[in-house]
Amino acid sequence: MLDVRGLSISFGGLKAVDEVSLAVPKGAIVGLIGPNGAGKSTLFGLVSGFLRPQQGSVHFLGQDITALAPHHICRIGMTRTFQIVQPFGAQTVRENIAVGAHLRRASRSEALDHAEKIATQVGLSSQLDKLALNLTVAGRKRLELARALATDPALLLLDEVLAGLNPQEITEVIPVIRQIRDAGVTVLMIEHVMQAVMNLAESVYVLSNGRLIAQGTPGEITANPEVIEAYLGHGTAARLRKAAGGQHA
Amino acid sequence: MKELAGILLFCALVALAPQFISSGVTLNLIIMTLYAALLGQAWNILGGFGGQFSFGHAVFFGSGAYAMAVLQVKFGWNAWAALAAALACGAAVGAFIGALSFRYGLKGSYFALVTLAFAEVFRILSNTFTFTGAGVGMMLPLKESTADLQFADKTGYLYLILAFVLAGLLVTWWLKRSRYGAWLQAVRDNEDSAAALGVNVFRVKLGAIMISGALMAAGGAFYVQLFHYIDPHIAYGPAVSVEALLGPIIGGMGTLWGPLLGAAVLHGMGELTRALMGDVPGVNLIAYGVVLILMVTFLPRGIIGLFHRKTKDAPRA
Secondary structure (H helix, E strand, O other): OEEEEEEEEEEOOEEEEEEEEEEEOOOOEEEEEOOOOOOHHHHHHHHHOOOOOOEEEEEEOOEEOOOOOHHHHHHHOEEEOOOOOOOOOOOEHHHHHHHHHOOOOOOHHHHHHHHHHHHHHHOOHHHOOOEHHHOOHHHHHHHHHHHHHOOOOOEEEEEOOOOOOOHHHHHHHHHHHHHHHHOOOEEEEEOOOHHHHHHHOOEEEEEEOOEEEEEEOHHHHHHOHHHHHHHHOOOHHHHHHHHHHHHHO | OHHHHHHHHHHHHHHHHHHHOOOHHHHHHHHHHHHHHHHHHHHHHHHHHOOOOOOOOHHHHHHHHHHHHHHHHOOOOOHHHHHHHHHHHHHHHHHHHHHHHHHOOOOHHHHHHHHHHHHHHHHHHHHHOOOOOHHHOEEOOOOOOHHHOOOOOHHHHHHHHHHHHHHHHHHHHHHHOOHHHHHHHHHHHOHHHHHHOOOOHHHHHHHHHHHHHHHHHHHHHHHHHHHOEEOHHHHHOHHHHHHHHHHHHHHOOOOOOHHHHHHHHHHHHHHHHHHHHOOOOOHHHHHHHHHHHHHHHHOOOHHHHHHHHHHHHOOOO
């Protein structure tokens, strides 16, 4: 469904995203993980049209969408969320979600009805008339998800929708994401919360210093020495193995 | 629907005013308040709903005024046809300025400065060209008939400006309950989020500046018909730009009644200061300034904010 080939961008001398290729099959939940500053959000920016790649291409639903404008890409069926939530603060939750719903619904009442439906789906139905700026962090994350979902996307790009939530809230949102996939929406998610990635994703890509260093099932990834080193520092994998071996001896 | 009923009720009441008010001074005050409200409504569409703060709305006002005057005086157009052309002219100038500044992503104070600069450029140009009468300005010959959009009686002008204000109210009402309005407010609150949700930010902003420009041009056209005169300073000077933004900021930006409320308060206050301080030139401007500072400090959402704060923020169980 989404096919990214050799995508690169550098800011000054820094290669933020370097020759990244990845594929998201229809109906999957694919995870994208990596340490802070690995270039995950930049990659999202490139794929969703907010940044222009210097090299490479993005194909979506068989169409070359490289460097199309964000609103155009959204219209084709790919909607992103932002890591730093960006609600329309002065508007109510209902109005916020309706903006997304309006993409494919011209009538105001239809959009508002749809917003209500989506709010129920993500667990925001009790807060529909609250101003977005009065929501808690967890509420804003849900709103970010709801607005994107209201555009009826074929593919959702979720940028850390679980970051900043407490364990209780995380266990509440995980099934929501699974339901979204089960309803036919493909999901590509950046996530730091490993519990969620292990739980949800069938396939995981690992990004470090702008490059893809590993790909596989969550189980394979967590055992991959290169991934462990990217997170915990050079030589850690060997030391961990040694420590584990020492205990057994 | 409640708001629509309110709009119609308000217009009906104002339309009936001449039946009860015979004083020319009072009628004049109503006309000038409605006129200020119209300028505020125009600004409110772009500034209040679109978040694009223009500091040079005179550029649309003056273009409408000059289109009205030049077409009638130099080309012998009928006033009604000239009025239509003036509206189109305001929209066209809006499209031109909007295309340039929004294409290059000018926002906030940069956009404000660009609009101010355009108003100044237009003022200098109209001061130079002979077909606009240069510095002398233009006189509209007196032809008091409805066909010429001139009225012997103040009542005629009251109905004319009321029709414009009604149009402004209806456009604003439509913005509050339409897809386009939802998109415009989304762009105001967060452009990136709006774009991510499929909103064509550039086109939405362009639409807003064109509607705003057309409405502002209606104000300019009205001015010419009322005073039969226009010159570069009146048309493109900063006074009109300030008048346009003062009303909505004081009344409540991005609201239906804010510009009217603001205009009423300002004109009421102007009369009051005049009564108290006599005709000291500029004393009403000092009062405006003080009120503006107080409003921005203590009531950033305008007078309307006083009524809305409680109902909107309280979570409804």
